[in-house]
Amino acid sequence: MQSQGTPADPVTGILFLLCIGAGVIALLMDALAITLRTPALAGLPVLVPVGVPGLILDNGTDKLTLVLTAAAFLLLLGVDVLGRRRGAAAGRREGVGTAGPRGTAGRGWPVTEAFLIGGLGVATALVLSIAVPNLPGDGRVGGRATGPLLFGDGVSAMVNLGQDLRSSQAGAALHYRTSAAQPPYLKLLTLDRFVGPSWTARLEPTNTGNTVDAIDRPPGLSVQVATTEESTQIVIDGVASAWLPTPGAATKVSGLVGAWYWNGPTGTIASTNSTTRGQKYTVTSLTLEPTPEQLRAATGRYPVSVESSLRLPRDSPLIIEQTARAVTAGTTTPYDAAVALQEYLRGNEFTYDTTAPVADGYDGGGVDVVGTFLEVKRGYCVHFASAMAVMARSLGIPARIAIGYLPGSRSSNFIEDRDRFNVDAHDLHSWPELYFTGIGWLPFEPTPGRGTVPSYTRPADQSTPLGGPVVGAPSTAPRPFDDAGQALSTGGGSATTAGNDAGTPGRVALILGALVVLLAAPGGIRLLRRRRRRNDLARGTAGGAEAWRELVDTALDFGVIVRATETPREFAARIGALPGLTGTGGAAAGAALARLLAAAERHRYGRPADGAPQPELLGDLDTVSMRISMGATTGVRWRARLLPASLWGFLGERGRVPVTDA
Known part of the structure; x- marks a missing residue:
């Protein structure tokens, strides 16, 4: 539950807790409606499963669920009124008093009024839910701060990442400048284990000795591998997360507010008492530059610490291993097999598409989804990254998934003779990382039309990304903050983009109309x-x-x-x-x-x-x-x-x- 975004995958443990919660709510409602004879209060417990999703999910509570629940509640009240009327009528026939509940001598009009009032309340709630703009913290970049070790609302994992990519509005996440020749990917979170069929993050106790002023070299990295030290200055504009976006293989971070700690096995940096909101910091990192020869020679035994990254869920679709072996037939080293998998997924058989997985019902990155994806061959970064990771594991290569940001777009502004790069919600991305003995974890890029293929996986004369056609991808047209003369925020805090106020007059009109109806009701x-x-x-x-x-x-x-x-x-x-x-x-x-x-x-x-x-x-x-x-x-x-x-x-x-x- 801590590692997943919302909506979370319905793994066994979460379903068990939901069943217990539903049982408790049912018992409480029964006690209120039957034992205590206060059916009106029985509607309060049901607000938990009906109302909480509206506070968490981008699209709020399901409208049909809300209407049916409200109708059931009004029916409960109506039954109670009719029961009381019959009791009062029986009392009058027996000579027990003459003053029943209000309106019992009429034609049932109070019951009708109750349904009218209740229906008006439901209709008003629906109108307001459509009209009122989302408050900060709607599940995308720029959301409200999350608690310790919660991925939550800052950046959403897996399915939520796709929701961000499909969004028509891309709020600014951060901007940075770097000394690196190639703008870096910015990593937030590592998904390296399965719970059921779904990827989740490894949760380990925080080591308070792992302060970010001195971060160990990446585990497994040999001194024989060439590295280049780079410096990247990052300013958070809108993202709020307990995980810190950093280039890979960070060795030092300065300028942070709050307590931040690094995790060696996952290569991530997180805080137990702070978030990224408003942060400005500098990251010193290493760019790994292994040669193809070194990668082909990396065939030794894997360390015990990474053996868990070879595991796959039981009953994984057979198409995963069958496809992996067919694609890598003829390769002799894990490195060559990894390159073959990357080239296969970036080939012309596959198409980048953010809408098809939702329309066809196979969104997400679990192994069951990968099986469908390898047949349909349409998806976005989550599907490509998960497919390469599980296929690599099926071949005996340790693999995991990283979630973070693409390098973003280059701005025409210069700061201290360095280009400025702007990153927004449409730059959210996931990619696989594979482990090689003596080198450590290396990122790959199997998603066609997105990102850049790492230099150690392509021929020396190839300088442009490979890839097939892109359908449903975010527009590549210039964004507002790419214009030459436009001033940009250099401080923290939330940032907005053009279009965020679109539809505001209509929303205001709906709100005013709803208020008028409510007052006149x-x-x-x-x-x-x-x-x-x-x-x-x-x-x-x-x-x-x-x-x-x-x-x-x-x-x-x-x-x-x-x-x-x-x-x-x-x-x-x-x-x-x-x-x-x-x-x-x-x-x-x-x-x-x-x-x-x-x-x-x-x-x-x-x-x-x-x-x-x-x-x-x-x-x-x-x-x-x-x-x-x-x-x-x-x-x-x-x-x-x-x-x-x-x-x-x-x-x-x-x-x-x-x-x-x-």
Whole structure:
């Protein structure tokens, strides 16, 4: 879990933890909904599996999952309301009280309102999730800082790397200048072991003695191999990671903030308490320059420390070893076999394509994916690097995968007579490293159209990269920071590129629209309820009980305290004393209120025939409601329209005069 990006490969251990978590959530929901009889709170535990992905994944929570979960939650609430209504009705038949839950005498309208409110909430959440721009830390370069030993949001491994490459926006990651004749690859992380079918990073305890002011020579490197010492000054623009991007074979790093330590077996540098965000540092490194003759002679026994890099998962597709042996037929040394594998993958049979693996369902770098990739022959750096690494292992050559950045693009700006190179998210890359006795780990470049073939793997007269056509690769058109006169940041902090604000007006419009809908929702729902009751009164399908309910709700909306212990007559006496029902015009309103009270009392206390519908009650209701509104201040009237108190259950139950069917 520490070494994978998100979404992580579903290895057995992670699935086991997820099953335990799902069981705990189910038990907790059952306790809340059944034992404690608080079904509304049962929705809280389910927010964990539904909501957490929205905080981690670039594309947020799956919309269909969110809608189905919300619908199930609303159904749970609806079942609870119906159950309570039936219990109240049974109690009335048995003579146990007469005041059931609010609205139990209606036609199920409160249940409908609950679904309307819930559906509106879901729709609003969906709109906001589309409209609101991603906060820093969306899983790509420039994400929020991660904890110790977490790859997480700074740079994402394997599948996430492909998401970054396919992104239309490439945030600036870093820039650097170097004394090296050939701009270096910048390595972040090493994947050197399998958990199930998937590559993962080796996690070892941090040795606090391995400070970066003095880094050992690469393990296994013979003094007979020529090396050149280079210096590279790096400024982080947007990447936040606990792993430090450095050229290979670093021997010293200066200028870092925080505690950083090197790992000899993996060739990486990581921090336990800091991130790369805002860092400016200088790396002294060695460029290894072995000759083909030295590489062909590197046939001795491998050290015990690298033997684990020969292992492959059980049940690896047979096509991996079969292809490897067919490609390397006739070679006599591990070096020649490695070069043959590199040339095969960079040949015309393969095509660089960032979209095909996603469309055809074989994205990622596990051995099962490699089997499909070797048949389809379309993919991007993750697939090419993983394919060469597992094929090399099948031939008995230790291999692993490095993740980091390509050298980037050369800028027209010069700093101290050195070219400046700019690196962005589209320069994220993975490549294989193979081990040779007496030389150590060496990088190879099997991805066609990307990067540069190492000099020790090509003829002396070959100076340009090999490779086939590139489909779906990031554009090679000049980027904004490649222009000649454009000033560039030389300090730390996040950087943005042109296009980051694209779609902002549309997002703002969606946000404003969602806010307007959200603010207008209570008033709209209250208006629908009022209109339904008025229509029923006008058609003669409702009588005194429904008219009285509407009068009580109107009084609540205008701030009148309604006590559940009051009789309708006591409540009417307080209504009649309101400013709008006294003085000029108050007599007609008082008479209308008296007729409404009489109808409500006949419905409550009289025989069923006495409570028959009375269409003329609609006029009386309008008269009294208008006079209540006239006696209120402007602020109270607006509050009654936008935030009607009668909608909120706790106010309604506290301030309602119960009226039930006789």
